[in-house]
């Protein structure tokens with residue numbers, strides 16, 4: 001097997017990203033030594049999508065890593081990551097948002113979150129439809145959740161080679177972000193993140209106003225499941 005040059009991959013990606021775009025290095029299924037290679041090159045923001053794997057890495061890797069939970073999070077797992085998680089990127093239900101608030105309160109902290117939108121064609125993707133997201137925000141219930149801070153929106157485009165479709169989906173998310181920002185978060189500087197773009201589509205995402213790309217394979221190579 002050819003060895004993956006994590007540091008070279010990372011640098012090549014960073015060279016193409018505008019300065020205002022945060023790179024989340026998606027390290028799921030990759031061993032600590034790969035993460036450390038990225039860490040030594042200055043990377044501090046890492047994304048994981050399984051609680052046990054994340055907690056193990058959190059316990060054994062440098063303390064100044066900022067961990068993002070990027071996958072579907074079961075409510076019964078929130079308590080394990082609540083003490084240390086930097087951001088929960090894929091809040092896909094009101095139930096999950098409330099549980100994060102509850103566990104954040106227990107830990108005497110405020111947890112940053114993104115609301116996940118379901119825009120892609122696939123039936124399997126999690127997230128709020130635009131209509132469900134509108135409805136929930138209009139309810140105002142989220143204003144009572146003092147231990148979560150909604151920092152923006154996250155979504156995944158359809159898994160397709162059709163770049164125009166991907167761009168359409170990102171643009172739809174960007175337009176929706178503007179609507180939500182204007183309607184509910186105009187005075188809230190923390191609501192500023194548009195998290196879209198992965199290894200195959202992050203250049204398109206950046207053109208469609210992404211502020212946070214989540215890139216795994218293009219940094220660490222293919223995952224071995």
Ligand SMILES: *Cc1c(COP(=O)(O)O)cnc(C)c1O
Nearest residue numbers: 026049070198199214215216217
């Ligand atoms: C795994 C994953 C990524 C990274 O995917 P790559 O194609 O390896 O870049 C990004 N976002 C989410 C939500 C993921 O689960």
